[in-house]
Amino acid sequence: MVEAKVIVIEPAELEANALQALLRFLDLEPVHVRNVAELRQSAHANAPECLAVIARRETVTALGAELVTQLRAMRQPLPVICISADGLPKIAESSGDLAWFHLETPVKQRRLSAVLDQAQNVRSGHPTQPGTHRFRPSGASKAMRAVHRLIEQVAPFDTNVLILGESGTGKEMVARHIHELSGRAAHPFVPVNCGAIPADLLESELFGHEKGAFTGALSTRLGRFEFAEGGTLFLDEIGDMSLQMQVKLLRVLQERTFERVGSNKTIHCNVRIIAATHRDLDAAIIAGRFREDLYYRLNVFPLQMPALRERLDDLPVLIEHLVQRQSHPAGRAIQLDQGAMNCLARNRWPGNVRELANLLERLAILFPAQTITAADLPDRYRHAAAIGWLGSEVRIDARPKPEEAAQALEQAPKPVLEPEAEPVPERESDAVVYEMMDAGLPQGGIDLKDHMSAIEIGLIRKALEEADGTVAGAARLLRIRRTTLVEKLRKYRLTA
Numbered sequence: 001m002v003e004a005k006v007i008v009i010e011p012a013e014l015e016a017n018a019l020q021a022l023l024r025f026l027d028l029e030p031v032h033v034r035n036v037a038e039l040r041q042s043a044h045a046n047a048p049e050c051l052a053v054i055a056r057r058e059t060v061t062a063l064g065a066e067l068v069t070q071l072r073a074m075r076q077p078l079p080v081i082c083i084s085a086d087g088l089p090k091i092a093e094s095s096g097d098l099a100w101f102h103l104e105t106p107v108k109q110r111r112l113s114a115v116l117d118q119a120q121n122v123r124s125g126h127p128t129q130p131g132t133h134r135f136r137p138s139g140a141s142k143a144m145r146a147v148h149r150l151i152e153q154v155a156p157f158d159t160n161v162l163i164l165g166e167s168g169t170g171k172e173m174v175a176r177h178i179h180e181l182s183g184r185a186a187h188p189f190v191p192v193n194c195g196a197i198p199a200d201l202l203e204s205e206l207f208g209h210e211k212g213a214f215t216g217a218l219s220t221r222l223g224r225f226e227f228a229e230g231g232t233l234f235l236d237e238i239g240d241m242s243l244q245m246q247v248k249l250l251r252v253l254q255e256r257t258f259e260r261v262g263s264n265k266t267i268h269c270n271v272r273i274i275a276a277t278h279r280d281l282d283a284a285i286i287a288g289r290f291r292e293d294l295y296y297r298l299n300v301f302p303l304q305m306p307a308l309r310e311r312l313d314d315l316p317v318l319i320e321h322l323v324q325r326q327s328h329p330a331g332r333a334i335q336l337d338q339g340a341m342n343c344l345a346r347n348r349w350p351g352n353v354r355e356l357a358n359l360l361e362r363l364a365i366l367f368p369a370q371t372i373t374a375a376d377l378p379d380r381y382r383h384a385a386a387i388g389w390l391g392s393e394v395r396i397d398a399r400p401k402p403e404e405a406a407q408a409l410e411q412a413p414k415p416v417l418e419p420e421a422e423p424v425p426e427r428e429s430d431a432v433v434y435e436m437m438d439a440g441l442p443q444g445g446i447d448l449k450d451h452m453s454a455i456e457i458g459l460i461r462k463a464l465e466e467a468d469g470t471v472a473g474a475a476r477l478l479r480i481r482r483t484t485l486v487e488k489l490r491k492y493r494l495t496a
Contacts, residue, residue, distance in 0.1 A: 052119040057084030139314035143306035155181035165305030168354030171276040187231030195240030213262025239279030
């Protein structure tokens with residue numbers, strides 16, 4: 001997903017820089033504009049990713065009706081966060097059709113985070129009433145029903161949760177949903193990517209630091225533990241944390257206390273910990289890269305996220321959900337026809353839901369407001385689907401004859417989302433393979449790798465001979481890409 005942006009309207013450079021620094025700390029992308037004209041251009045360029053507009057009361061008053069007119073002219077008006085010491089300006093009261101939020105001065109990062117979260121609710125069209133869950137993972141497959149059941153069981157407790165699963169399976173969304181269902185929902189949810197922050201800076205990021213604690217520490221800074229007070233701290237990619245930091249984190253989990261870098265003052269914390277990783281922590285413990293005592297502290301309630309290939313029944317629901325989340329203007333969203341859905345259902349999805357989201361975003365850019373067919377999909381997805389069909393649906397358990405294979409194919413269970421799929425036509429090469437299999441193995445067996453390489457070399461040479469030595473012609477005969485054939489020529493040191 002694209003990083004959320006917040007438009008900062010501020011003609012004064014010093015105040016603008018201070019606001020932008022706060023927003024970057026909250027993992028948001030500030031977009032600085034100085035007047036309404038720049039706001040018009042910026043809002044048009046960044047419309048899908050924009051979360052809110054933020055400005056001081058003096059700036060809002062100075063821009064006045066011009067600002068309100070521009071905000072109303074947007075396809076979807078952005079919420080306005082007004083910074084002041086004494087409430088919203090009068091112009092906010094006369095423009096009640098816009099969403100206004102008040103942020104007191106001096107600006108506190110914790111309060112700014114809460115106000116931005118409220119703006120997110122308005123921007124995404126989600127009400128803030130209790131019982132509304134914005135981060136509930138999509139899917140009703142057997143695997144996801146089990147995940148939802150575990151989430152509902154553990155959410156009311158303050159138990160530490162360890163979410164396991166491949167990259168892109170939605171571990172952070174699950175963590176946010178647990179937070180929403182818990183008694184801490186009214187307090188902050190603070191995510192930290194332990195793998196994205198350098199090891200020497202992670203301590204300051206988590207626990208904060210005092211002014212002068214190290215070179216560059218020009219002021220006192222609160223850490224993520226303090227920001228998450230009363231709420232939930234999500235430690236993503238915990239498997240990438242250094243051993244030194246693991247020791248310090250273990251102490252916090254045991255004592256519920258910590259000190260800022262450069263301070264001896266003990267701070268007590270009331271924070272729920274949810275951790276996540278795509279790594280095999282058992283193997284990391286054996287290799288000495290992860291502390292076993294920390295593992296048992298975190299792994300009180302393990303929750304395994306299924307890979308997308310293990311819950312392909314959820315594909316239609318996921319696609320609908322992801323297309324809606326792309327925030328395209330009305331009437332510009334894409335749709336997928338049955339052929340495209342069938343093709344996607346045969347893929348292995350190594351990048352999981354994140355890969356699917358990126359694919360849909362790409363298709364929405366290339367084919368806005370269109371119905372996507374299988375032919376519109378990138379080559380890798382159509383090619384992988386063909387391989388998946390041949391590999392998973394045609395089962396050769398007892399060296400059947402070609403006619404038996406056709407009958408088995410017809411009786412085999414159809415792939416997901418394809419109730420009327422036609423049988424794959426028998427190819428001449430299938431008969432060759434069956435004939436070779438009927439011949440049986442030589443006494444003493446064979447080296448399968450060398451044998452398959454010899455077959456491949458022989459077929460490549462035969463194709464080159466029939467194509468008069470042209471690589472493109474041979475690739476067509478072998479039904480592979482020209483670049484693939486070139487790689488094989490290099491691999492086997494063959495010449496065209």
